[in-house]
Amino acid sequence: MTATRRLEGREQVERVAFLIPTLNEAPSIGLVIESIPVAELADNGYETAVYVVDGRSVDQTREIAVQKGAQVITEERSGKGAAIQTAFRAVDADYVIVADGDNTYPVSVATEMLRLLQTNDVVIGSRLKGSIEPGAMTRLNVVGNILLTSLARLLFHVKISDVCTGLWGYRRAALRRLELAADGFEIEAEMFAECVRKGLCIAEIPITYRAREDQPKLSSLRDGAKIGLFLLKRRVRLAQLNGGLSESEKTERNERVKLMGEETDAGH
Ligand SMILES: Nc1nc2c(ncn2[C@@H]2O[C@H](COP(=O)(O)OP(=O)(O)O)[C@@H](O)[C@H]2O)c(=O)[nH]1
Numbered sequence: 001m002t003a004t005r006r007l008e009g010r011e012q013v014e015r016v017a018f019l020i021p022t023l024n025e026a027p028s029i030g031l032v033i034e035s036i037p038v039a040e041l042a043d044n045g046y047e048t049a050v051y052v053v054d055g056r057s058v059d060q061t062r063e064i065a066v067q068k069g070a071q072v073i074t075e076e077r078s079g080k081g082a083a084i085q086t087a088f089r090a091v092d093a094d095y096v097i098v099a100d101g102d103n104t105y106p107v108s109v110a111t112e113m114l115r116l117l118q119t120n121d122v123v124i125g126s127r128l129k130g131s132i133e134p135g136a137m138t139r140l141n142v143v144g145n146i147l148l149t150s151l152a153r154l155l156f157h158v159k160i161s162d163v164c165t166g167l168w169g170y171r172r173a174a175l176r177r178l179e180l181a182a183d184g185f186e187i188e189a190e191m192f193a194e195c196v197r198k199g200l201c202i203a204e205i206p207i208t209y210r211a212r213e214d215q216p217k218l219s220s221l222r223d224g225a226k227i228g229l230f231l232l233k234r235r236v237r238l239a240q241l242n243g244g245l246s247e248s249e250k251t252e253r254n255e256r257v258k259l260m261g262e263e264t265d266a267g268h
């Protein structure tokens, strides 16, 4: 899977690591790994490594992951956030893509994500700017996601369109700047709040969200409320650090989020 990438006249290998948190995802983990566009990435000069960050799965998740060529990292503490933090510490790559293991997110867009990461620090796959397959999300979850995203925009003055997405891509330097502590499903809200706090530039790709085969671990009301409260707390902490924002600072923040197709001139 070694490839070279021509950068500024030099041949250079760049590595992309996929991190997939799993808890009993045997029906889907194989499909997720298979749909990573390894050959397309190699054509574009990227070497790919896949890490499945497994909680205490009691099904065949780990065995299937190994069969499909992934490395398995075990995080015995429960929670998606704990798994992601452990993986961020364990893995060193030029780019890191995080995607759920239930095959609801299209990891096939990875090449496009990497293109956007040439001029942005972070890229997310946006379901709310893209589409949601029939049956992929309950009405309650659609409303919850819209409400949490509106809350995030209102509190942080950043035009994000899907704060709870499970598809994130990072440049190495951006990832290293995040200080994360959330163990559960608040992890996306925390990654977002940290991106804002560190002034990182976020690009968005509209994606199609697919239905999962079985039941999610997330409880809509309990986890939704926790995520909302988490955003509020992080906003208060940011206000304590920064004081109030001027109108020009609010505009500047909003301009840090770019939807694919818009001009991305963040420059690095
Ligand atoms: N390692 C680990 N992964 C988890 C845990 N809870 C959920 N996940 C994974 O996190 C991803 C998102 O979980 P899911 O239940 O689909 O939540 P939703 O998509 O936000 O409704 C899936 O790949 C899960 O397998 C956990 O406690 N540990």
Ligand SMILES: [Mg+2]
Pocket (backbone or CB within 6 Å): 100, 102, 104, 212, 216
């Ligand atoms: Mg899911």
